Amino acid sequence: VTVTPASPPADLAGLAARVQAGDKRALARVISWVENGDPRARLVLRVLRPTGGEARVIGLTGAPGAGKSTVTSALVRAFRARGNRVAVLAIDPSSPFTGGALLGDRVRMQEHATDDSVFIRSMSSRGQLGGLAAAAPQAIRALSAAGYEVILVETVGVGQGEVEIASAADTTVVIVVPGMGDVVQAAKAGILEVAAVLVVNKADRPDTQGTVRDLRAMVALASGEWRPPIVATTAITGEGIDELLGQLDRHEAWLDSSGERERRRLARTRDQVTAMALGLLARRLAVPDELAARVADGRCDPVEAAEELLAALGVRSG
């Protein structure tokens, strides 16, 4: 059994207090620890509590080029106009090859860089125990404790990872551009069924109405109590952002009236704990050379080998 101290060391308690007082540098350090899987993250997060209720977490996803950063930036502006403090967590898949340096699209956020009530932060998908499914909720918790009332979680690309990240938010906005390519990709990635609102951005392009129609047909096939509305936007001019905000508010109200918010909160926590447990276990699983050779040669089947491996760790067979 891992023994953890009942309270963090004094310097970590001081850091936590600074985060809750709104110190951006302290907050950035905690998120870096989460990102890198630093054990100090746990100790700080343990004492961080949301000061003014839970933050509203909105995920934004879509293919590269769909205009996620522009929509995000327009939403920052809209929530700031309501007087909310807003955080943007931009999640990028990183690679040892590029070192995650390709964040050129973050320039869209420059207009908010000098606003003291806006916090913008990128987070990569390496290093954390349990991957982003486990890390995103921790970063969100830190942002919430720092007093950000709205947290926009922007992800890059569509795919399984994005579905995971989207599930860290109660409300997910899926952004496509006119033309079927993005719609097909989003559908393939299973992202349509997690959408709270579907946005067709760059709605000044031809074929916008065709894409809206295609999406409507796909949404009609989906099951589920919430049927995602489809909003056409031209985020660069702000066109359609008010309607998007209205639909987000409608979804927010539905989360409470339907009891869905509490269900999602528990489901998300279960996913986070499961991902962490698998992450902890993955670190302890070492396939011995001899066992790998037996499987590679076909003398042992991989499921048997997997059972053998689990048995060696003490896992009872199921």
Add this chain to the structure above:
Amino acid sequence: VTVTPASPPADLAGLAARVQAGDKRALARVISWVENGDPRARLVLRVLRPTGGEARVIGLTGAPGAGKSTVTSALVRAFRARGNRVAVLAIDPSSPFTGGALLGDRVRMQEHATDDSVFIRSMSSRGQLGGLAAAAPQAIRALSAAGYEVILVETVGVGQGEVEIASAADTTVVIVVPGMGDVVQAAKAGILEVAAVLVVNKADRPDTQGTVRDLRAMVALASGEWRPPIVATTAITGEGIDELLGQLDRHEAWLDSSGERERRRLARTRDQVTAMALGLLARRLAVPDELAARVADGRCDPVEAAEELLAALGVRSG
């Protein structure tokens, strides 16, 4: 301990014999079992042995629209011209929303549909224990046992899943089109470092030379003993396919001379067994309501909860 029979039931032994005799329907059935996680897959795979040595497995990946199906089809033609029996395993991420029905791009393969020495099969990414990292090697094993000498594994999109699938092949071809978009996406997804050969397809487009130059610069930054060559192709006309084939042969020879083939074989087996062990465990992990509520309320941190969960399964703390 799971008790497995020493030999499969007679009907499964008969099915295995039919697979090894080249019966396509028997082969298709075994791959369906692998795809769906049917336990009979294990029993059949256990007795299937490659008849004429191990198959040559070549992975093909790249963004949608890069022309993967066209390059794959051109390679089928090239290997058929050498007299090889060729299998194509097209791996698509599937979604409960679409039911994996969006396989329109498979039409490129129509020209090979009547060739008895070519086997084409799609496989989706749901249902298998341990996901595609575990399932792809099993499907490859069945294809190899059925006498296919060359197995082309084509994946959709770039992302972590594709890196996993690519690692099921000894030789991976990464396909991009002229213009930086694909190159950046591929780099972000970490796919460049797994490439044996980089293909710039649709080389009749302007900017081909610029893209080749950018790729060369990125490759120069990569570490590793094998520096992937860059081949420009126009797969639709067959332009560049001979050069691609030559580079694939060169990589094939390097795999043996460097000892890399054996290293990869063992590393792949380790990944497969680890993925299966985690898959087995994921099925047994059930986060109790009470524990989820404690974490959601901040009364217990997720790592502690994960340790508690593992302890309940009998896993010794590490």
